[in-house]
Amino acid sequence: MNKLDSSLVTAALAERGFVLTDKATEADAVLINTCSVREHAEDRVLSHLGHLRHLKKTQPQLVVAVIGCMAQRMGETLLAHEAVDVVAGPGQLHEVPELIDKAMADHQKRMHVLDNIRQPAASEAIRDISERLDAFELAYDSDANHIKSQAFIRAMRGCNNFCSYCIVPYVRGPEVSRAPQAIVEQAKKLAGEGIRQITLLGQTINAYRYTAGDRTYTLADLLEQVSAIDAVRWVRFITSHPGQFDPSILQVMADLPKVCPYLHIPAQSGSDRILRAMNRGYTAEGYIELIEKARATVPELALAGDFIVGFPGETDEDYEATAALIRRVRYKNCFVFKYSPRPGTHAEKKLADDVPAEVKQERNAKLLEIISEIADQDNQTFLGRTLEVLVEGPSKKPHLNKAENEDNPQLVGRTKHDYIVVFNGPESLTGQFVKVRVTKTAALTLFAELVA
Ligand code: 5AD
Numbered sequence: 001m002n003k004l005d006s007s008l009v010t011a012a013l014a015e016r017g018f019v020l021t022d023k024a025t026e027a028d029a030v031l032i033n034t035c036s037v038r039e040h041a042e043d044r045v046l047s048h049l050g051h052l053r054h055l056k057k058t059q060p061q062l063v064v065a066v067i068g069c070m071a072q073r074m075g076e077t078l079l080a081h082e083a084v085d086v087v088a089g090p091g092q093l094h095e096v097p098e099l100i101d102k103a104m105a106d107h108q109k110r111m112h113v114l115d116n117i118r119q120p121a122a123s124e125a126i127r128d129i130s131e132r133l134d135a136f137e138l139a140y141d142s143d144a145n146h147i148k149s150q151a152f153i154r155a156m157r158g159c160n161n162f163c164s165y166c167i168v169p170y171v172r173g174p175e176v177s178r179a180p181q182a183i184v185e186q187a188k189k190l191a192g193e194g195i196r197q198i199t200l201l202g203q204t205i206n207a208y209r210y211t212a213g214d215r216t217y218t219l220a221d222l223l224e225q226v227s228a229i230d231a232v233r234w235v236r237f238i239t240s241h242p243g244q245f246d247p248s249i250l251q252v253m254a255d256l257p258k259v260c261p262y263l264h265i266p267a268q269s270g271s272d273r274i275l276r277a278m279n280r281g282y283t284a285e286g287y288i289e290l291i292e293k294a295r296a297t298v299p300e301l302a303l304a305g306d307f308i309v310g311f312p313g314e315t316d317e318d319y320e321a322t323a324a325l326i327r328r329v330r331y332k333n334c335f336v337f338k339y340s341p342r343p344g345t346h347a348e349k350k351l352a353d354d355v356p357a358e359v360k361q362e363r364n365a366k367l368l369e370i371i372s373e374i375a376d377q378d379n380q381t382f383l384g385r386t387l388e389v390l391v392e393g394p395s396k397k398p399h400l401n402k403a404e405n406e407d408n409p410q411l412v413g414r415t416k417h418d419y420i421v422v423f424n425g426p427e428s429l430t431g432q433f434v435k436v437r438v439t440k441t442a443a444l445t446l447f448a449e450l451v452a
């Protein structure tokens, strides 16, 4: 979601004549788009600001903007920082170019952050921005060297779930779904420009709902409409919440070949006690039933998840329940996070952060080991198989079978199940769908050769 926001702001700035530069020393303005999900992410921003404060001593004209969730969470504090000129929350991203222009002209500090982001008026403001900013076609992606063949489209903003540990509902505000026509129009335009894979984004994408007249559109409807666009080959969506996961989504996945058989569906924990304290709204058994149903409906469904270790009160037994759930589900890959208390959340206010740092670290490492062992075993079943991949471009960190020569560098692609495949081939294949045969497997990567 943050990557998309950065691209949208970049596109809005480009419209005003700004161009990207890699070096702060060459820049007129530095923007930091921020994440508040864990303390570590915020600490890194503060350390960047320290560097920028130094830089400003030799470059006094430099304008520094802090945008996104951290701006929303701690606006005044950031504005008071010596290095900062502009502070803009996730609901004000459309105003960023104007704020930068003004700051470049007069070097006054300015802050634009929605006061009551969860009030109905704020929802309306956010809906408005959704349309002004989200409709930008993304001519910019994070790596300009890659031919663009895929794009993200925001389907909805915000979250209403209030998981007890999570800052998102407070900084990104309430759920607001975009109109299906706007999303489909955008997808059509992008497809016309050569985009072949579209990923629909939302914090809880399965909660997508849009009512127009007497009809309510759901995620299943949206997937159907986007996959009806001829030039679009693959459609994905992230992230799903396991509570109230409508079976119609699985049916669409099974019926429509363009809808990729991949679900990122975080369980967070395998202990019912912890799940309740997290306010997740399901039990471990309920989660597993959903996964079994999903696998029965969608052949070769690939699953990914998130887990938090060291949530307040997590015992060895709770941790073991999480490990057991992982062993039952057998994910393709998972992200594991150490619990980080976020100011203002229920967990931070009411529950002591009582799992020692070493225990969090140990559980984190052990879970990753289990996840990797499972993926390593399951990936071996791909050996010798021919798979279709969408080529993303040259590998940024060449793996074992290194690039042989200029005409045959190591390329990275992804299957529709989101498996990462590495193989050698001409760079001109970037953005195309090709067939590859798997010659070697590892926990996170499949190695392959091009099939003529
Ligand atoms: N501490 C640690 N991890 C967190 N996440 C969300 N909030 C926290 C927190 N306070 C994790 C969840 C979520 C992912 C994006 O970040 O696993 O799915």
Ligand code: SF4
Pocket (backbone or CB within 6 Å): 159, 160, 161, 162, 163, 166, 167, 168, 169, 203, 204, 241
């Ligand atoms: Fe945070 Fe829970 Fe919403 Fe995900 S569903 S963004 S974890 S509150």
